[in-house]
Amino acid sequence: MWWSLGLEIFLIGIIVFWAISYLVAKNTPYHVYLTVWVSWTCALALVALVPLDLNLVYTKRCISLYGNRTDIHLKMCDLRYWRSWSAIDPSLGDKQTLKVSEEALRTSWLVVYTVCQLNGWIILTFQQSYIETRHFSKMFKLHQAFLDNMGFYATCAVVGALLVVILVISGNDLEYVIYGLMACSNAVCLVIVAVLFGYGLAEYPRSLWQDCQTALKLRRVQISVTVHYETFKKAAEELAGKLGQVYQLRKAASSSLRAMGPKIMLTAAECPLDIASVLVMDPVRGPSIPETDDEYRLAFISQLQEIELDQTHNQKLTEVDRWLLALE
Template identity: 25%
Template sequence: MRKMADHFAVFVLGLLAVFAVSLFTLYSYSNIRKQHVIVTVATLIAWYSSFIIVFILPLDISATKYKQCQKDHNCSLENSNNIHETDPHHGFLANMTTVSSPSSCPCVEPWSWVPQTVLSVFWKIVYWGAQVLTWLVLPIMNSYASAGEFTVIGKLKSAIIANLIYYATYVVIFCICLIYLATQPYVTIDLENLKVIGITASNTWGLFLLVLLYGYGLVDIPRSIWQSSHTYMLQQTYFKVAKVTMEYSEAQEKYDDTLEDVRRSVEVIKYNHPFRKYVDTILSKCPRISGDHCEGMMIMWTTMNKTVAFPQRNHSSRCI
């Protein structure tokens, strides 16, 4: 019993270590103090369910290999670990008999050994918890956060409607699997088979998304890395500079044309003209240009109590 307690202590410590890693990762990549508690809990459970597979899978493999070794060498797994079973005829606990003594069994019990019943229950909890998060909680929360309604009911309705296509695809796959099994002889459609069909449909949809996203990522990620190289970025910058230079030349020509139009308006509309105030407003919006910046491009025009410097149209020199 002490040895069994040691095994469970290792198992519990592993679960706590995975939880600590999940919590640290969540703390590093999010703002726990500002985000909603529901978001924090859902994300922590989702990451914990994913990280814990990395910890549980080696335990399951070692336990299965140990059990298979005992089966091959005709050893008793139950007796070597002091597991008891109730005798239905006598109503008391009786030890399981062994075909070969534990001392002659060549199988070495792994230090992380956990009974298959514990792992089976644990796998079911992880699997169905991940199913609920993947198909219900996380998609609804994602759509709820991006919904534009102002009430909780309105946001929930919008989130459900936004996920109808997501659920409809799963229903289509489920119906295809159901029709296929219904057409097969010697197959009865019962609750257990419906559960298997649901698992098959979800796995099929998940693999489809996995292949689709991997197919995109295997092309896009190396391409983005290649495009971020210094040589490629330098060539892209040269191309952008040439394009910007052309746009700058066109904008400068439009600028000179506009200044020429304003200059002509100043010459035509004198200070006593009714529209003179509008011309003054236009002139106040024009940039101030000094003789140092635009040598040879200035004309002077005088209004009542102020002198305004105005550039002439001259493509031989540009303002800095």
């Protein structure tokens, strides 16, 4: 039993890793990769544990049906699968083997339910807010994600506390709390499995067939490249305009907006580049400090283009390269 349980978890982890590697987008953060892998692995492990549990229940009922007639239940109830524990401890008998198997399955269920509970209701919600926040600094992202989910966590804590109080007043034990946790975990896991299988069974064969068609794949890539390039240009122009506004605020932080200076400097520190050192390259005057809105926009767009060339092609621009680009 132990070897099949370990083999199932290992194979599920490998298959999930391969599926995520195929579906994951470029430059996806590793923490997102890890949480998605944990979510899918635990959800599929939940499904894999069901046949083992049913087999154990069937074996125990078969033994109880024939009572103490050992010669009959050994013949009618197949225990070879559960006797694999004897490879670890040869002194185990049939009853001890079933007891150890039951404890192993109970521990496996507890681990899967606990991980699904924490991952589905706490980690994934916090991570989604962390990814979607518009801050650049990690500390600001963590702070904003905590603020976004504080109300949700407080609501869950209040509801959980009320359920515990109701159980205590009604005289029930904490076993009902475990049932509640199982229900919540099942909700998360079953949704993940439904989405994974529902999307994968329909989308994966179609995408695999399309990838095998070279001409169709090339045509689709050409269309997507144009769309992504236009989207990137619009995003770069919008970001350049926002950076220009931050640049002007930073200049005014030492004069007319001195009272708001600390907050402005915090905002400037979150920018993805050092806005204080950005210069605009003029074909006649050479590098100079931007003064107008158009110069701000051109300066930051050129700086973003340099970052793109550096990260994509590992290409560093010189002063001559900047001057040639300014001529265009």
